Structures are given as structure tokens and as C-alpha cells.
Amino acid sequence: MYETIYHKPGTLQEAVSLFAEVEEAAYLSGGHTLIPTMKGRLAAPAHLIDVRRIPELSGITVGPDRIIIGAATTHATVAASEKIRALVPSLCGLAGSIGDVQVRHVGTIGGSVANNDPAADYPAAVLALDSTLHTDRRSIPASEYFDGLYSTALEPGEILVRIEFKVPEIAGYAKFRNPASRYALAAAFVARHRDGNIRVAITGAGNAGVFRWAEAETALQAQFEPNAVKGLLPDDNDLMGDMHAPADYRAHLVGVVTRRAVEHLGGTVIE
């Protein structure tokens, strides 16, 4: 790792000002992507601005129709939250399926959603639960937030402060892992909202990152049961193909995980 200067601001204002003042800064949250990347010398920020001590980024607020999670909340905290589990057990299950125990103790929801790894779990929940991403300067609807691989609508220096999920009537999350890396080769978050709208968000498979699978949404809107998506496949031109899984295999897996998510609505996570 190249040399870097570590900062731990106590307020949002201090963090944003610092980012503007210094050259080549990066925000640090759990750091479980950024630090390995820095160790591999694939990133070399001259300044690291740790956002975990900023009070606005902490805490979980649960209302009847909203779940608001501070960006610096660890995966372990979300996984163990009884308040969240009572409303959306699949959100706890998703958080508890990320990485391993040690990673979940440190990695944060904000870090994951700001990094937008195409195989990350949280982006699927953010999109399927029609979320709003609150930053230090504005609120961004999930539909306008994800912007391709490792890319989001966040501007340089903008801090993701909290994520507001809509509580659905029911939801399910199913994941098929790469057996070696344990990352999702394909995972589906399916939610039926209280207004009757169904959202199907797919992660791990899209060649532009997380996406809503419109055909599956239409099919499930007509008939909300596993068989509704039987035989349905996304266009494999839109999917990643690599040494782990060619695009047509990923398309097949997308169908499988979507069906499984619908089969296990109301559960935690199915693998």
C-alpha cells in the first residue's frame, strides 16, 4: 500500500470540506473493498476520510412503512436487527449472507451501495424495495442511482448518509453463489409492494450491474407464484459472461433464483 493520510472527521460538514480541500481523497467506511484495492496498488488515495464517526451515518429507524439505515451500519448489525426482521426478514437474510462473519463485523451498507460491485447483494434490495438514497446534499431515487459497474450517481465528494427502504407487503431473496469466491453468480430480490407493484431486481449477472428484470415483473404481476417465471429468461446479451459462468448459463441462473425467491417469500435468504 502506498502512503496515505488518515482523517476521522466527526461531522458531515467537516468530511465534505476536507474532501474539497485536499487532493486525491477517498471516503473510507468499512474499507473491505477499498483497503484490499489499496494493498494491490489498484487505488492510491493520498487521503482517506473515515466517515464512520459521523453521527448521521449511524442508526436504524423503523417506521410502519419505511426502514432507514445509516450508511455506516455494518452488515452484522443489519443481519441481527429484530426491528428489520419483523418487517423484511429477507433484508436481514441478505445482510447475513454477505462475505463471512469477520467481514460482516466491519463492512457497511453504505460502503457496499456506494461501491456498487456488480456481484454485491445490497444493490438488489435497494432497487427492489424502491429505496431512496439520502446524501449530504440531496435524495436520489434508486431508479436513478445505479449507473453501471462500480458507478453510481454520487458526485465526487458526495457522501451517502442513509438509505430509506420501502417496507413491502412481502419479499424474498435467493442467491446462487460462485462456490469458490462465494459471491453471487446470480441473485434475485423479489418484492410485492403495498400498492400491488412487483419489483424484481437481479444482481451478480448483469453486464451493467444490478437491474430490474421487467419481463419477470410483468409475469409476476399477472400471477404472483413461482410458475409465472418458469421458462422465462433474460436476454443473455445483457448479462456478464466470464470464466466463472458464460452469459447463457447466468441467464438460466437468473430464472432459477427468481423462481426460488418467489417460492420463499417471507423468508430470510435461500441459497
Add this chain to the structure above:
Amino acid sequence: MSNVAITVNGTPHTKEIEDRTLLVQFLRDHLGLTGTHVGCDTTQCGACTVIVDGKAVKSCTILAASIEGASVTTIEGLADGEKLHDVQAAFHEHHGLQCGFCTPGMIMASVNIIERHDGVLDETTVRHELEGNLCRCTGYHNIIKAVLSASEKYRTAHAAAAA
């Protein structure tokens, strides 16, 4: 450079370190506590697992400066003089190691698993919770036996203490 104060195995330490210093480097290179191992250096193998404020973490992926004021337990902090910690004793008794390289991380992760579950564990839970610790000798069966045995002992001891 930053002046960083961290309590390790009950002893407070303050060191002037480069900001890029990882917790594992702080422990090994600055405090000479080489029981914590670096296996993969990529957050996968868990050989560097230590407990920070009650949570098992991978010390190769945490900046020492970011845990200023924290309390860290490493493998060196478990035994009471010559008397091994129950989890260490269980690894010995059940031959929960082959080459031994992953053992410090396995033991620290296991201590944390047993504490977080109050000693109430089954094989499936132990295997799931040890996902972040790799044994390249693939000696998992005896590791699981050791953890289950130590958790039994923990439960019995705590039940006796509560009675």
C-alpha cells in the same frame, strides 16, 4: 504519521505509526506479537483474525489508526500463564490442526463464535460461522469437533456459574 493508542491483551500501547499501517502490522511489527498470522493478505483466509471490542475481524484489512482507543485480543492474550484457554486446549485435545498456520485465526474466530452464541452451537452453525477461516490442510473435521467440545465446556461452566 499518527500517534495511535490501542489496548492489546489488556496492556495499553501508544505508538507513532504510518497511517497506512494495518492492524496486523501494528501487532506483529510494532508490538512483536507474531502469533497473529498473515495468510492471504486479501481478507479471505482469516489467519489474521483478532477480536476488536468483542468482534472477530480480519486484522489485515483494518487500519490501526481507525481503531484508536479500541481493545484488541490476540492469540497471545488467551492463555493464563501455562494454562491454555479452553478453546486452545480443545484444539490440542481434538487435534484441530495439522500444519498450524491457520490455527491462531481459527481459535480467535472460535472464541468469538462461542461467546456470541453463549456456547449454544451445533455443527452447521460452527461450519457456517467459520466460513471466513480457511485451512489449507483441509483439517476442518477436527476443528469443528474442537469448537463443539469447547462450546460444551463454556455452556456447562456458565450454567454452573449462573446456578
